[in-house]
Amino acid sequence: MRQSFDETTHPSFGAKHLPLVRARMAEQGLDGFLVPHEDEHQNEYLPEANERLAWLTGFSGSAGAAVVMKDRAAVFADGRYTVQVRAQVDAAQFEILDLVEGGVPAYLEKAPKGSVIGYDPRLHSPDALATLRRAAAKAGAELKPVDVNPLDLAWGDARPSQPTASVVSHPDQYAGESAASKRKRIGAAIEAKGADCAVLTAPASIAWLFNIRGGDVIRTPLPLGQAIVHANGTAKLFLDPRKMTNELPGWLGEDVTSENPATIEAALGELKGRRVLIDPAQSSAWWFDRLEAGGAEVVGGMDPCTLPRAAKNPVEIEGSRQAHIRDGAALARFLHWVNTVAQETLPDEREVAEALERFREETGALKDLSFDTIAGAGPNGALPHYKPVTRTLRRMEKGSLLLVDGGGQYLDGTTDVTRTVAVGEPSADQRRMFTLVLKGHIAMAVVRFPAGTTGHQLDALARLPMWMQGFDYDHGTGHGVGSYLGVHEGPQRIAKMVNTQPLLTGMILSNEPGYYREGHWGIRIETLQVVTEPTAIEGGERAMHGFEQLTFAPLDRRLIDVDLLTADERAYVDAYHAETMAKVGPLLDGEVRDWLERQCAPL
Incomplete structure (x- = not known):
């Protein structure tokens, strides 16, 4: 049976990890740390390796956040999860607050003056970060990006491996349009935005554009990966080599180059002087930081696959x-x-x-x-x-x-x-x-x-x-x-x-x-x-x-x-x-x- 049920046995499941995270925060000179539910791909449903919020707090809902300070911590959930969050989270360790009414920004507005609050730039979009920065500034606090997530360090070897489910073709009889036709359309949309190429980080866009499906995420047939798509319709698709099947290169065609995700940062550096379209609502701040550092001209705009997919x-x-x-x-x-x-x-x-x-x-x-x-x-x-x-x-x-x-x-x-x-x-x-x-x-x-x-x-x-x-x-x-x-x-x-x-x-x-x-x-x-x-x-x-x-x-x-x-x-x-x-x-x-x-x- 595919039905899954949350079987977290006790609210202390997450609370026992809190001291480990605080110790890693102290090593990095942080007074606080932001823990969103979102992962590097901004997914709703996450692979086990990316369930950071659940590991830290015990809360397994599909929307939420946490803030860990030196002497206090809070978990945020919306009205859908009022009962669940109280059943799963140790209220003696975490204050339980509403995600919508005030949420994390209101909490940051009360941060101690001069405190340094860390965040993982891979997990926050620029749009979300702008709101959080304004809130921290009101308190006289500073938001600071980290190179290595202290929660990941605390999780250590116990953290599950990233998923490597095979990526398979999604035939045209179901997709209704070939991947080559889609890339041509999306290339024209990129050009119409005055850009040379687009960086795609949303797994749903990757699945739709290349007519592929995967099994990296429960309940949604997504392959986790990224792509750089050029205005001429050619593309680089970054997928873990372990996900590649023998038939996939032939399915993708000659105009799509399969690349190892380890080469992404170098590939972004090759876009120096190019105008690069990227979605500030769907892509994390890390991408913007790397593109700007590499000399690319960032063009903020909606992921060009979003409306054609919808x-x-x-x-x-x-x-x-x-x-x-x-x-x-x-x-x-x-x-x-x-x-x-x-x-x-x-x-x-x-x-x-x-x-x-x-x-x-x-x-x-x-x-x-x-x-x-x-x-x-x-x-x-x-x-x-x-x-x-x-x-x-x-x-x-x-x-x-x-x-x-x-x-x-x-x-x-x-x-x-x-x-x-x-x-x-x-x-x-x-x-x-x-x-x-x-x-x-x-x-x-x-x-x-x-x-x-x-x-x-x-x-x-x-x-x-x-x-x-x-x-x-x-x-x-x-x-x-x-x-x-x-x-x-x-x-x-x-x-x-x-x-x-x-x-x-x-x-x-x-x-x-x-x-x-x-x-x-x-x-x-x-x-x-x-x-x-x-x-x-x-x-x-x-x-x-x-x-x-x-x-x-x-x-x-x-x-x-x-x-x-x-x-x-x-x-x-x-x-x-x-x-x-x-x-x-x-x-x-x-x-x-x-x-x-x-x-x-x-x-």
Whole structure:
């Protein structure tokens, strides 16, 4: 089974490493040190060798940070991890603070005057460092780069080795465009920016541009590496030689030179006098420092692969459709199991998560999960990013709800879907709140919008039914999703937080409003949808984008209060269920198909 569970046994796991780090800090003349969650590649999910924050503190969430001072330390996590961080971190050693409200900058503003606070330039982007420098300056403190990370020194020989998973080709039948064509396009974009070449450090960009995939990072098929791409479309690709397969050089072609990462610094030095495009939001400060020291002219700008990667081509969109239909059959079998066998045996959350993966495995096409499955029974469902771990496991219980959020990585697409299921007979209150969430979900599914519209501008539509009744949720409404890449992909998103990136044809996003009653249960409905080309609306003046639904899995009709839906909303649910039956039904038989037909019957 690919499902992984955090099994950190005690909060002292991380705290015991704190004195070791402080000793190394003292050797380097540091009064403090910054420990971000991000690694050298700015990944969301990290290889074990780069889990520095978890090693130091015990906190294993996918977003966070820590600051270690001589006499105190703090861990920062956002609202998704409020319960997890307190369970994993020794509060006697680390103050636990909010990552968003104030965060690390506010902490640095209170640093002792004259203190020297170290940072590893490989782990911080220039944009992030600028904010941290301003905060330290307010306190009269100094931020100082280090050549060798004191945490790495303290970790020593116990630190796991860097991953060396084989890098493989991602055939054009899935990519929809050859790597040579992509390099030509990206070369033209580099030239349009007035640059001679671009340095790419984001693993997702490396995977997309060269049509390769790897296994260096759990849940995302990424090869960790870097590249220098020239305006003429030629490139140097820096990959650990141990990752190279016999067929890879031929796949990359004559215009791509494979290089050892040990030669990167020298290669940057060869760019003296050249104009080099590099993304200050995705690449670490180390790259900027080395380019400037070597005499290159740095051109700050968005990674040129970001938008082409986000706006999927027709082949990728069709692949996503097929992946979701296949995944939908697995979900139908899982939901049938939840609504029959599990309603009687009341399994625990781990057994629920393992069952969902088992059904996905049975498709014969699953390469990995796209993230660790969230299976929250009762009160645990009220924790939006809860993971089933031994200390908090609950069983399904009558009269409550089960929230399950999971996804799969397939060669032709990445899936992510959440369904909420009643255990036993739902209460009127549960039905009301589910239906309010559903109304917001429908509003986001059917919206039409003009070119130039951002996800930030749409976010309120999903919240309005709940706002009108005095409710809200504290996470974003939608995130971008990759094509057999990351389940979280930028720059597109739908959220309260301002985002200036317009939604473009081919971008895939989630639609996932929710409601969470602390101590009781949680509700979330999530499907993936793709932005369609602008089309005319009869009687209108401007062509409008819309969304095409990709995910097909039945809603729990027991939780729908039909009286709260408008006629158009009821029609949407009936049409969605009819399409689910038409697309997923042919992959099913027997009692599962019969069950799905009942679930998809008109309201």
